Amino acid sequence: MKEIINGLSVFLEGNSKNKSIIFLHGFPYDHTMWKAQINELSEKYFCVTYDIRGLGESPVDDGQYTMESFVDDLEIIIDQLKLHNPILCGLSMGGYISLRALERMEEKFSAVILCDTRADADGNEGKLKRAAAIKRINTEGLAPFAKDFITNCFGDDYKKNHKDEFEKRIAKSSGFNPVGVKGSLLAMLGRNDTTEYLSKIKIPALVICGEFDALTPPEVMKPLAEKINGAEFVVIKNSGHMSPIENPKEVNKAIMKFLEKIKKK
Numbered sequence: 001m002k003e004i005i006n007g008l009s010v011f012l013e014g015n016s017k018n019k020s021i022i023f024l025h026g027f028p029y030d031h032t033m034w035k036a037q038i039n040e041l042s043e044k045y046f047c048v049t050y051d052i053r054g055l056g057e058s059p060v061d062d063g064q065y066t067m068e069s070f071v072d073d074l075e076i077i078i079d080q081l082k083l084h085n086p087i088l089c090g091l092s093m094g095g096y097i098s099l100r101a102l103e104r105m106e107e108k109f110s111a112v113i114l115c116d117t118r119a120d121a122d123g124n125e126g127k128l129k130r131a132a133a134i135k136r137i138n139t140e141g142l143a144p145f146a147k148d149f150i151t152n153c154f155g156d157d158y159k160k161n162h163k164d165e166f167e168k169r170i171a172k173s174s175g176f177n178p179v180g181v182k183g184s185l186l187a188m189l190g191r192n193d194t195t196e197y198l199s200k201i202k203i204p205a206l207v208i209c210g211e212f213d214a215l216t217p218p219e220v221m222k223p224l225a226e227k228i229n230g231a232e233f234v235v236i237k238n239s240g241h242m243s244p245i246e247n248p249k250e251v252n253k254a255i256m257k258f259l260e261k262i263k264k265k
């Protein structure tokens with residue numbers, strides 16, 4: 001079922017009386033990246049996902065976003081749906097939103113799942129890369145940037161064995177509004193560093209990373225997991241940055257195991 005909340009396209013699956021999980025997608029994707037997780041989890045959980053402002057079916061508005069405004073959107077969705085202590089599950093940019101949301105209002109959540117993400121902010125090199133990406137989109141249009149960015153996100157195995165789906169992802173993201181995509185780049189460029197908060201997280205945490213993730217590799221994610229008290233760290237075999245799409249079986253297994261464990265507590 002689709003609902004419009006604060007202008008955003010929000011997708012709801014499962015029984016709203018069940019424990020809720022909110023899925024936050026990465027850049028430059030949309031809610032459909034969580035399809036395999038929601039298919040399996042919606043039997044027992046109320047699964048909420050949405051297109052982050054500027055991407056997918058959500059409106060672009062003025063294209064001027066910050067990580068704070070992305071967290072504001074998340075908070076409005078939680079409040080409007082009256083979700084009681086949902087579990088947060090974010091990948092990469094969705095992870096940046098999740099970590100900042102915890103820093104701002106951890107008491108609203110009961111657990112967090114961080115996939116292929118990082119806590120540190122962009123350094124100088126990263127900021128210059130974002131600026132170059134915006135310049136490229138302005139001069140060449142969105143498609144060449146989207147193709148290169150998405151190609152770097154996926155591992156070789158997926159690109160070889162799921163050629164059609166991979167091409168469809170590129171085509172879909174290439175069709176997004178460039179103003180919204182550039183707005184996300186600026187929001188990521190300007191985000192704050194949440195590393196200091198990691199050791200303060202009190203809710204249970206699962207940290208997931210594709211073994212061949214070229215953007216947020218296991219060398220980045222293992223230390224992130226180690227900073228969170230009691231966090232579990234799972235490396236997903238044969239997967240790049242988009243582990244929920246590339247190896248849904250292993251990702252779902254890790255998530256289910258984590259959810260069963262925290263249910264017993």
Ligand code: MLT
Pocket residue numbers: 025026027028091092093094188215241
């Ligand atoms: C993502 O997957 O959301 C992006 O790789 C995040 C980023 O560019 O920092």
